[in-house]
Amino acid sequence: MRILIIDDQPGDRLILRKVLRELGDIELAEADSLAAARRAIEVDAFDAAIVDLRLGEDLRNRDGHVLVRELRQRTTTVPIVWTATREIHEIREAMRNGAYDYIFKDAPYKELVARVIEGLRSRRSLEREVLEHRARRTLDQPIVHGMVGDSAPVMRLREDVKAIAVGSDRPVLILGPSGAGKELVARAIHALGPHPDATFVAKNCAAIPESLFESELFGHEENAFTGAKRRAGALGSTGKGTLFLDEIGEMPPGQQAKLLRVLEARRYTPLGADVERPFHGRVVAATLVDLEERVKRGAFRQDLYMRLSFFPIRVPRLQDHAEDIPAIIEHYIGASGLRPFRFSPEALRDLMVREWPGNVRELQQVVERIAIRPPADGVVRPEHVAAAVSSPPPAAAELLRSAARMLLTAVGPQNLALSDDRQEQRVDVIEELTAALFREALARCDHKKARAARLVGTDRRVIERFMKRGAPAQAAFDLAAQADAGTAEDPDEDG
Structure with missing residues (x-):
């Protein structure tokens, strides 16, 4: 348990420090003012904060009340009042603002502190039991947050979702093919977790241009670049909720190291900021590609993969x-x-x-x-x-949109002009796009050519020609001609 002590009197902080250390299994930090407390909360996450209501000699000082209110509204930290005043209206106001309990400085504080901390620990244990009960009751239903069915694969999936949603706030990696429902699983993890009413933020890593990735994910400060206004970014917008990163395998290498920092230290730095900020939410990532293979190729960080794959969840076909x-x-x-x-x-x-x-x-x-x-x-x-x-498979359109989106990001629309003097470059672009389309289709279908052909709405022989000749441009023309003729065969399955 991590606790922040906020008191302007060094002697009172020393008293609390000694008592709390005797209770064991507690990490401590200290602040002597509202400003110092805000800085501490900005760069770290605490389970509880023991707040002196009067941070200063002036009896009109309201900083303690302000801090209690801010803790409850903006963080997961539980505020506990520590005060020399016995004015009932002060205590009532603090409790209305969200204080968990209060301790009088002139009372037998050692026993009171121990009682409050034990109560806080019991409360956390009870919250966990409530979550487990809610998850068990929910998962017994035939439809769980869109996960429909009572087959063995779906029942295993539900049990995995329950285990990770209730048992831990560690990162989750969801594996599965396109269209299987990976985001649905991510939303179920969020709904069954401790903060179902908090924000669920979804980002598709393949759809974010690399030049904008840091700003989209980490946010930026005002004037971080010309004309910039402050933006929270995905991490800042998540709060206590869930950040879902789809197609995590497409994250740029430079941003992978920064995401690793978030997972390890639960802190991040917006673009243009001087200090780190705490991240209170949970990261759930998803991919349809083989991340282990990308790690071997050096396209994905091994340490990030190990962090994400602590508890992988596989969504069945x-x-x-x-x-x-x-x-x-x-x-x-x-x-x-x-x-x-x-x-x-x-x-x-x-x-x-x-x-x-x-x-x-x-x-x-x-x-x-x-x-x-x-x-x-x-x-x-x-x-x-x-x-x-028999209509054109919907996944083909999805693949084409995804490939085109990434192509426009990488090449830039200015390089896709179709004038005669750019004709040669235009053909190269078409070849690369077709190659990407067929490779992705084959990868999603375990390199079974007939399945891949169905996925993109073409004939198996077109893909075979592409594989044998390495001639994606010819394959593109065959695909276009076949689409114009309206003849899509249904080839036999192959190996």
């Missing part, structure tokens, strides 16, 4: 819990406000045996397509399913 598809569909129709309709047993069977490269997100989009023009009798049959799933 939809095809690994296909028995949950009927429940997922029913939940999605109800939660989305779609016109009610039902699936015949044969239609459900077709959905359950199908592979889903885009996972739950792809299933939801198939349901949405059916909902646009549902059957007249409200019963979805196999032919309706076939028509809905």
Whole structure:
């Protein structure tokens, strides 16, 4: 437990220091004024603060009351009043402002301090028990914060979410393919944690230009650069809540070291700031790439990976819990406000045996397509399913948007001009974009060419030509021609 002592009298601070050290397992820091206390809180996180209500000789001094109010409103630190005054209205005001308890300096303070600290420890233990009970009760339900189903993979996922949400505030790494529901899991961890009403901040690392990454994540001070106004950034906006960093594998190397500092010391420095600030929230990261492989290539810091992977959570592919598809569909129709309709047993069977490269997100989009023009009798049959799933796979558009976003960030729109004198560079850009598209599709589909082809809405032979020749430009033209002709084959599965 970390405790901050705030008192303008050195002798009183010495008394508290001795008593608290005798209680054991307590780290101490001290401040002699409101300004010093604010500086200490700005650079460190404390479990409790023992606050003298009168920080000075002037009886009109209100600094102690101000500090109690600020602690309760802006931090996780629990304020405890330590005062020489026995004026009831002063004590009542402090308690209304959020003080946990009070100790009179002229009372048998040794016993009182011990009682208050023991009560604080018991309160923390009780809060943990309440969290565990709430998590158990919630996880017994068939639908838990969007995690639908009672298959073995989903039940294991729920247990993992409960264990990490309640048992620790350490970082979490969520692993899983695109569309499987990684952000849903992150939100469940937040909802089952100790501060479900606090802020949930989500950032996609692949969507932030590298030049803006530090400002987006860490914030900046006024005049940190020309025309800059103060900005809290993702870390400052999180408060006691959860910061979700999606596609963590795309974080720039220079920012990885700074995130490591946040995880190790729970402090960060905004751009242009002179002092570090405490981070009171929790970091949950997600990735669909193999971070261990990126560590081996030197593209991702090993020490950051070790910090994040303390408790990895794996989100299963939809095809690994296909028995949950009927429940997922029913939940999605109800939660989305779609016109009610039902699936015949044969239609459900077709959905359950199908592979889903885009996972739950792809299933939801198939349901949405059916909902646009549902059957007249409200019963979805196999032919309706076939028509809905034969549309261009939604994951292809997602991949293209992601690749284009990163390309524009790296190259810059000024280098993508399509005038004749830039034609050669334009072809290079198309080749690189196509190469990135096919490589990403293959990586997401365990290098199975048929699955990758379905994911991008092309034929397996197009990807095979790309792999054999290393000719992404030709593959791009084949893909475009095939799209124009409207002929998308359904190749047999390959190895």
